[in-house]
Each structure stands twice: as C-alpha cells, then as structure tokens.
Amino acid sequence: MTEPIMPNGPAAPGPGNAAAAAGGVRILYCRCAYAQVVPAAVKDAVLDGLATADRGFEMVPDLCEMAARRDPHLAELARAGGTLRIAACWPRAVKGLFALADAPLGETGVEILNMRTDSAEAVLVGLLTADGEHRGTTETATMTPTEKIATPPTGVGS
Amino acid sequence: MIAALLLPPRVVVYEGAGASPLSISDRSGLFAALLDHGYAVTRAGAGTADLLSGEVLIVIGCFDGRPPAVGDASGRCDVTVRDVTGLSVAEIVAVVEVARGERQMNRPPNASAAGGGSVANTAETWKPWFPVIDTARCTNCMQCLSFCLFDVYGVSTEQTLRVENPANCKVNCPACSRVCPEVAIMFPKYHAGPIDGGPVSDADVNREKMKVDISALLGGDIYARLRERSADAKSRFSRERSADAALAERRRCLTKLADAAQIPREVLDALPSPEEIQRRVEAAAARAAAAREAAAAAVAVAPT
Numbered sequence: 001m002t003e004p005i006m007p008n009g010p011a012a013p014g015p016g017n018a019a020a021a022a023g024g025v026r027i028l029y030c031r032c033a034y035a036q037v038v039p040a041a042v043k044d045a046v047l048d049g050l051a052t053a054d055r056g057f058e059m060v061p062d063l064c065e066m067a068a069r070r071d072p073h074l075a076e077l078a079r080a081g082g083t084l085r086i087a088a089c090w091p092r093a094v095k096g097l098f099a100l101a102d103a104p105l106g107e108t109g110v111e112i113l114n115m116r117t118d119s120a121e122a123v124l125v126g127l128l129t130a131d132g133e134h135r136g137t138t139e140t141a142t143m144t145p146t147e148k149i150a151t152p153p154t155g156v157g158s
Numbered sequence: 159m160i161a162a163l164l165l166p167p168r169v170v171v172y173e174g175a176g177a178s179p180l181s182i183s184d185r186s187g188l189f190a191a192l193l194d195h196g197y198a199v200t201r202a203g204a205g206t207a208d209l210l211s212g213e214v215l216i217v218i219g220c221f222d223g224r225p226p227a228v229g230d231a232s233g234r235c236d237v238t239v240r241d242v243t244g245l246s247v248a249e250i251v252a253v254v255e256v257a258r259g260e261r262q263m264n265r266p267p268n269a270s271a272a273g274g275g276s277v278a279n280t281a282e283t284w285k286p287w288f289p290v291i292d293t294a295r296c297t298n299c300m301q302c303l304s305f306c307l308f309d310v311y312g313v314s315t316e317q318t319l320r321v322e323n324p325a326n327c328k329v330n331c332p333a334c335s336r337v338c339p340e341v342a343i344m345f346p347k348y349h350a351g352p353i354d355g356g357p358v359s360d361a362d363v364n365r366e367k368m369k370v371d372i373s374a375l376l377g378g379d380i381y382a383r384l385r386e387r388s389a390d391a392k393s394r395f396s397r398e399r400s401a402d403a404a405l406a407e408r409r410r411c412l413t414k415l416a417d418a419a420q421i422p423r424e425v426l427d428a429l430p431s432p433e434e435i436q437r438r439v440e441a442a443a444a445r446a447a448a449a450r451e452a453a454a455a456a457v458a459v460a461p462t
Binding site: 031033034035037044047048050051052056057058059060061062063064065066067068069071072073089090091092093094095096097099100116 | 165166168185186189190192193194195196197198199200201202264266267284285286287288290291292293321324325344346347348349351354355356357358
C-alpha cells in the first residue's frame with residue numbers, strides 16, 4: 001500500500017463524504033471490457049449511476065484479466081474490511097476469480113451484484129442503498145450453494 | 159497469451175480539495191473510455207484513498223493549470239499528476255495515454271482510441287479466457303488436470319487443484335469443464351450456464367453423474383481416440399499415398415471431436431504430435447495421481 005498521494009491527503013473532502021456515513025462500504029465496478037458477456041446497456045447505466053453519485057468507488061476493466069495476473073489490488077480489496085459491494089457477473093464466478101488471484105473473499109461483508117442478469121436499477125439500488133436495506137437479487141458471500149440453487153435470479157438463460 | 163504481465167497504470171480521478179469538479183458533462187463517458195482502454199480507475203473519495211496502490215498512478219483533475227507536486231513517500235509507486243481542465247473525454251484519454259508512456263498493458267480488443275478509431279487486435283491484446291474453480295464444488299479428483307494438455311492446472315502445496323497457468327488456456331475452449339463430474343469448472347466469459355458461473359441445477363449434476371462427459375461421448379479416452387485416429391490416418395496415407403485424403407479424414411475426425419466437446423477447431427489443429435500428446439498425458443496423469451495420493455495420506459494422518 002502506498003502513502004497518501006492526494007494533495008490534501010486521503011481524507012480530503014469531495015466525492016465520498018456520503019460513503020463515510022455509509023459505514024465503510026467500498027464499491028467495485030467491473031467493466032468486463034475484454035468480452036461482451038455483460039449487456040452493454042446495463043453496465044453503461046450502472047456506471048452512469050455511480051458517476052453521478054456523491055461517493056468514491058473503484059473501477060476495473062475486467063476482473064478476469066486482473067485475476068489472471070493475480071493483481072495484488074484484488075487482495076487489498078478482499079482484506080480491506082468493511083463491506084465490499086461488487087458489480088460484476090455471477091457471484092460464483094466472482095468468488096472463484098478472487099480465489100484464483102490468491103485473494104479469497106470473506107464469508108461476510110461481501111455483496112455481489114450480477115449485471116449479467118439483473119437490471120441496472122436493481123444493481124444501483126444494491127450498490128448505493130445504505131446497509132441493512134434490501135438490495136434486489138444481491139447475493140452475499142454467506143449464502144450456501146443450496147440457497148443459490150433454490151433462488152435463481154429470474155430470467156436466467158442457460 | 160498475456161502480452162504484458164505488468165500491472166496496468168491506475169488512473170485516479172481527483173475532485174477533492176485543491177481541485178475543481180471535472181468540467182466535462184459526460185463523467186461516466188470518461189470512466190468508460192479509460193476502462194475500455196484497459197486502465198483501472200479510481201474515483202477518489204472515502205473508501206478508496208487508502209487502497210491506492212500500484213506501480214503507476216496517473217492522477218487527473220482540474221487544478222486550474224497548477225497541478226500539485228505529489229508523490230509516494232514509500233518510493234514504491236510512480237505518481238504522475240495531470241491537469242485536465244477544459245479538456246474533452248478524448249483529450250483526457252490522450253493525456254493519460256501520453257502519461258503512460260511506453261509501459262505495456264493488455265488492451266481490451268474493442269477499445270476506442272482517443273481519436274475515435276479502434277485499437278486493433280494485436281499482440282498487445284489477450285482475451286482473459288481460463289478455467290475458474292468453484293472450490294465449494296471441487297472434490298480435487300484431478301480429472302481436469304489429467305485431461306488438460308497445456309499445463310493450465312497444477313496442485314497447490316495443500317494438494318488441492320489450482321489454476322496455475324491461466325494464460326496457457328486455449329481461448330474459447332471449455333472442454334475441461336465437460337470432464338468435471340462436479341460441475342465445478344467455470345469459464346466466466348462463456349455464453350451460457352452453468353459453465354459461465356450461473357447456478358448449478360440438480361439436472362446439471364445428474365447429467366454428470368450419468369456419465370454424459372466427454373469420455374462417454376467419444377467412447378473412451380479422448381487422447382487415446384486421437385492417437386488411434388492419427389495411426390489410422392498414417393496407415394491410410396501410406397496405403398493410398400494421398401495426402402489430401404489423409405487430411406480430409408483428419409478433418410472429419412476432428413470436426414466430430416470438436417462438436418462433441420465444443421473444442422474450437424483451431425485448438426485441435428494445434429495439438430502436438432501423437433507422441434507428444436502421449437508424453438503430456440502421462441505426465442499430467444502422474445501429477446494428478448501424486449496429488450491424490452498425497453491428499454489421501456494427509457487425511458490418513460490428520461487427527462480426528
């Protein structure tokens with residue numbers, strides 16, 4: 001980890017003041033830039049919603065590409081504490097990608113939103129809603145495989 | 159293959175104290191353009207500043223012509239600050255590209271260039287295609303390790319399956335997922351479930367238990383089949399003295415294999431010689447057997 005690099009240090013005012021009040025929530029957005037498996041309209045709308053929100057967040061071109069490189073930033077995110085909300089694709093795949101990068105996600109404090117199947121509105125609600133409120137078809141890392149099978153997202157093709 | 163293993167630069171969009179908000183109206187357009195060029199992007203704020211790591215950080219903001227002199231006190235990170243006051247999205251991307259310099263990065267294939275063109279598929283691009291293990295389902299049977307000819311899989315120090323060389327995987331080939339009896343191998347870039355990481359239904363599991371795997375489909379070991387076909391082809395070649403006929407036969411057989419296992423034709427065309435296949439199969443099988451034995455031994459000595 002680096003030392004602060006911002007002109008006035010990392011706690012400088014600006015986007016993110018609301019995030020501090022949200023209780024240590026980090027947001028990670030995956031663009032899936034190396035393949036077209038996430039609907040463009042959904043990922044664009046989610047990015048648009050995040051860009052207009054008053055908070056900081058992380059964006060990566062492609063979690064798969066990062067995992068293949070075992071990018072250390074994934075480990076930092078996984079171990080950062082607080083709540084990590086990830087807008088990407090299937091939760092099973094996202095968890096596997098972090099594990100592949102030697103950055104396994106914790107059993108708690110991780111919420112994965114699926115831009116492959118969910119609407120942009122549902123994903124944004126999940127990302128930006130305060131803790132403890134319902135977040136669409138968000139799947140948390142604490143769900144068991146049985147629960148995953150019992151409650152598949154609607155409209156899932158195979 | 160991964161063209162560049164170096165960490166790509168991270169662009170930090172800064173709008174805090176000492177800077178004005180970005181003057182562009184299309185803020186998400188800027189984020190998208192940077193991401194589509196392969197850059198990781200951080201919109202600075204609470205929940206991000208303590209994780210600003212990487213070898214190269216390019217900080218952009220509207221500093222009214224006076225970008226601050228900042229740096230990483232630890233000396234582990236190369237920090238560049240650029241003032242983007244009044245610039246358009248394309249111009250900001252161009253500024254970042256210049257700041258990146260000659261540093262290599264793996265480019266998304268469809269990235270829009272700053273000038274509105276596109277970045278062609280070159281040696282600098284690689285589609286991240288490789289297997290991802292669902293550790294909640296994997297039983298470490300090592301069938302995939304035995305199956306893969308390209309050393310994608312390995313064994314961890316805990317004697318569990320591990321994706322060791324993801325860049326060795328053949329793009330768009332999901333064949334190893336077909337040999338997994340537990341539906342534990344995912345390819346996130348695949349077009350359909352459960353291989354794409356989607357929910358695994360009882361029907362998916364039952365299908366595997368009914369031996370609808372590649373071995374059953376092909377009536378035996380795939381590599382044994384390939385060797386037999388190759389030997390047959392050689393025999394016919396020597397008999398008929400017709401290279402064209404031999405090639406046609408080989409293509410017919412490979413098409414059948416490709417259809418059954420959804421293996422891209424180019425992967426089969428690139429397979430090594432039968433002798434090399436034999437060597438690799440034996441080596442992989444030996445590694446898998448050793449891993450299974452070590453895991454069994456560890457269980458045997460583990461306190462109950």
